[in-house]
Amino acid sequence: QVQLVQSGGGVVQPGGSLRLSCGASGFTFNRYGMHWVRQAPGKGLEWVTLIGHDGSKTYYADSVKGRFTVSRDNSKNTVYMQMNSLRVEDTAVYYCAKDDEHYARDYWGQGTLVTVSS
Amino acid sequence: QSALTQPPSASGSPGQSVTISCTGTSSDVGGYNYVSWYQQHPGKAPKLMIYEVTKRPSGVPDRFSGSKSGNTASLTVSGLQAEDEADYHCSSYAGNTGWVFGGGTRLTVL
Numbered sequence: 001q002v003q004l005v006q007s008g009g010g011v012v013q014p015g016g017s018l019r020l021s022c023g024a025s026g027f028t029f030n031r032y033g034m035h036w037v038r039q040a041p042g043k044g045l046e047w048v049t050l051i052g053h054d055g056s057k058t059y060y061a062d063s064v065k066g067r068f069t070v071s072r073d074n075s076k077n078t079v080y081m082q083m084n085s086l087r088v089e090d091t092a093v094y095y096c097a098k099d100d101e102h103y104a105r106d107y108w109g110q111g112t113l114v115t116v117s118s
Numbered sequence: 119q120s121a122l123t124q125p126p127s128a129s130g131s132p133g134q135s136v137t138i139s140c141t142g143t144s145s146d147v148g149g150y151n152y153v154s155w156y157q158q159h160p161g162k163a164p165k166l167m168i169y170e171v172t173k174r175p176s177g178v179p180d181r182f183s184g185s186k187s188g189n190t191a192s193l194t195v196s197g198l199q200a201e202d203e204a205d206y207h208c209s210s211y212a213g214n215t216g217w218v219f220g221g222g223t224r225l226t227v228l
Contacts, residue, residue, distance in 0.1 A: 035217075037164075044120050045156070045164065045207050047217035059216050095163055103152035103211040104169035111163055 002026040002107045004096050009112035012086055016116070020081045022096030022109050030054065030074040033099035036081050038092035039111075046092075050099065051079060064090075086116045121218035122147065122208055129226040130198045138223045140191045140208030146218050148189035152211035155184060155193045158222075159204045167206075168193060195225070203227045 008020035022034070036048040050059045051070045058070050067086075072079040079096055093113050097105035123141040130136035140147065140155075147153055153171045156164035166175050168184035171191060181196045191210070195202055208220040 037219075044124075044221040045209070045219040046120075047209070047219060050216065061216055097164075100166070100169060100175075102154075102169045102173070103150070103217075104154035104166055104209070105156075105164075106166045106169075106175060108163040108165070 002098065004098065004107055004109035006094075006096055006109040006112045009094065009114050011115045011117060013118050014086060014088055014116055016086050017082070017084045018086065018114060019083070020094055020096075020112060020114075022079045022081075024077045024079070024098070027098070027107075029077040032101070034070075034072065034079040035097045035099060035105050036070065036079075036094060037097055037105070037108075038090075038094045038114075040089075040092040043092075048094070049081065083114070086114075088116050090114065091116045120221040121212070122210060122220035124206075124208060124220035124223045126221070127224045127226065129228055130195075131228045132198050132200065134198050135194060135196045136198060136225065137192050137194045138206055138208075138225070140193070140210075140220050142189050142191075142210055142218065144189060145215070146210040146212040147186065147191050149213070150211045151186070153184065153186060153191040154209045155182075156207045156209065157202075157204045158207060164207060198227050200227050 049070045069082040093111040096109040098107040100106035155168040
């Protein structure tokens with residue numbers, strides 16, 4: 001069965017950095033794009049980034065462009081998101097999710113909380 | 119403020135039907151047949167319920183159905199059951215902008 005297991009996250013001061021990881025199993029990882037989606041406390045979902053199946057193409061929401069970087073290591077079945085210059089408004093639960101090749105996300109990780117606070 | 123507009127709440131009694139709307143623009147919902155819907159129980163990750171406006175992934179009951187007219191997409195839950203009580207989020211592909219979501223609708227089964 002498909003599993004996405006996330007790690008990383010925690011509390012960081014404004015301006016700080018953090019890296020999230022998402023390990024995948026149960027499907028051919030190098031065939032699918034991977035998304036990151038976040039959810040601020042009590043709010044709706046917000047798409048953050050997509051990385052293509054081989055890592056050659058990446059796409060970002062305007063709110064994180066230039067600050068966040070998505071990457072993947074297909075030999076380790078893992079996708080990463082490096083978050084720099086973090087702001088208070090980046091506080092959220094971050095989910096990795098598998099692209100379903102139909103412009104949707106069919107499997108999601110368990111989520112990891114990132115808190116940006118002084 | 120979310121890019122897509124959903125009602126904050128909806129409700130229905132067991133066995134009834136309820137429809138949740140999701141309004142966008144011609145740049146997202148109206149421009150592409152790539153609307154998806156996600157169910158999220160408290161403290162849990164979202165679950166894909168509908169993709170490409172009307173299609174159900176394997177394992178999703180046929181009580182869940184999707185539709186679209188112009189810039190508004192809708193999710194209908196028929197034969198409401200207690201376990202349907204959750205938050206529902208719509209999403210649309212938006213071209214160069216990527217993907218946009220609604221603010222979510224809390225569905226209460228009375």
